[in-house]
Amino acid sequence: MSLTTILMTVFSTTFVYAAPLIFTALGGTFSERSGVVNVGLEGMMIIGAFGSTVFNLTFASTFGSLTPWISLFIGALFGLVFSLLHAVATVTFRADHIISGTVLNLMAPALAVFLTRVLYEGKGQTPVINQSMGNFTFPLLSKIPFIGKVLFTHTSLIAFIAIIVGILCWYFFFRTSLGLRMRSVGENPMAADILGINVVKYKYMGVLISGFMGGIGGAVMAQSITLNFSASTISGQGFMSLAAMIFGKWNPLGATGAALFFGLAQSLPIIGVYIPLLSHVNTVWFQIAPYAITIIVLVIFLGKAVAPAADGENYIKGK
Amino acid sequence: MHTKSLKGLTIPLISVLAGFIVGAILMLIFGYDPIQNYQNLLKGSLGGIYSIGETLRNMISLILTALGFAVASKAGFFNIGGPGQYLIGWFGAIVFTLKFSHLPAVILIIGALLCGALAGGLWSMIAGVLRAYFGTSEVITTIMLNYIILYLVNFAVKSWLASKGSDSSPNITTKANLNTPFLQHITDNSTFNWGFFIALAVVGLVWFYFKKTKSGFEIQAVGLNESASQYAGVNVKRTIIIAMLISGLLAGLGGAIDGLGNFENISVSNNLPNVGYNGMAVALLAAGNPIGIIFSALLFSALQIGGLSISVYSNTPSEIVDIVIASIIFFVGIKYAFELMTKKGWLKRKNKVVKGGAEK
Known part of the structure; x- marks a missing residue:
């Protein structure tokens, strides 16, 4: 294989695996920046993957090649509705955030597989979708010598969109007043409340957006990688996204970068065989790398002082 | 008075009831018969010697992983590492049994456990050490450690224990099996095994540890107020590490007993064992009370074992029981909602009495 082809494969597989993580990790930043810890990202992805797959299978003949893209939106809506559980529990009923998040992770696979069996004659997995997200070649950019071939040929369009969304999220949090308010709710809800910011509203917004994005993440996973839905469609990607969010210091750009890096780690076992230096490394090290790196980063660089100050605390008015 | 009684059995009982109602509603929506299914569930879990044996066996790992979670939470920590600690315990027991199979049965079993x-x-202690010395959130580290151990165990099973091309280790020698012929004989060939009595004994030990020992008291003190314990002379760092160590020991023991008594080997798996998460659910329902954990484990175990027969006797998907379990924990989690409701209900009742008095 030539260097260009190797690099093209490395980048495109990295992008394919990173895209679901980027969306979900960005979702995580919304929830946690508004002060609600979200260990339920995995569950939100599962519901998104389920919703999108069912939609895709049902409407593939109606919408043709547009189906996967509409499915993303449907998956996002499923995730949003599901995340309402977390929002109601944590914001309105003062539940412990970790317990509520755990409930999402227990509930999602149970509910999704239950419904799958209801819809598909008792089978625990859906049929394979016909309209999936194929690869994409950018019309003009791919003509650029070398870079065009490496980055913009046969690549994952949704990953590029994900990166752009990541930049937009950063802009939202650090350049708009709405974003500033949301951050203030996660840092010091009482001060925000005194300044007239509706704490409950922003917390709901944060959690629901995380459900929306987590749903997209799950949908991307189902529409571009697994191509059907079963209990094992989402196996740890939600937790890996959580890791990416932390590794990225609760910053959308950091989370995007970390998710790309984890995407690379996930793609290395697949493409490593073609790369002379890596072909001797056992795949297990690539598999554990994202998780191990997250722990190391937390220990060495971060400590506990980087999360939003009031992350995980319930705000009780007048206390 | 009311808040005190709420802290007791009220919340768990309401939550369990509400969970079952959610399950029933869901079944009604999709055209399944909830009453029939709940009857089948009861029959499948407690309706005969065999099913009782299965339900009790399934309780073992639920009890132990729940105790593990409860010990950590007494110290104020959320140990989500149960699935990973259970897995490495299972792995450790199988490795020991395979490598020292020439030892006499009793020593072999004790050694493996x-x-x-x-x-x-030790796996859980990593999170404890990081928490104690670097302040790293144990929630995150235990989640990460879960996935690290999943892949490491898969790797070790595939490249070390399993024969070439296979995904499972060989079976352990029969003398190490906790599910002895005698127990099979009296329980209609169920998988009920001696581990059940070990689990019950451990419940007693944990209860004793928290009620009667200094170390157990220190763990609770740290859980209630870290700085106050520090001023009172408790070695907080050491206590954190001990709490996480014990927590992992218990989950690991659960895995080890399941390994010897139920699975008899270990295989490559794509997912973390669910029992670790279900153990959390058991502990949350029991609010960390060791005795409560026995009953809570019985309930969830019966749901799981009975759930299997739901899909045998009807076309209802057995996942319904997992939905019920998740709902129960959801209701336990939002106990504030019940407190609100009782408070309002209580006020209403009081008003009524006053009104009634006025009318007379």
């Missing part, structure tokens, strides 16, 4: 428990404890 200790090896599994210790593996779980």
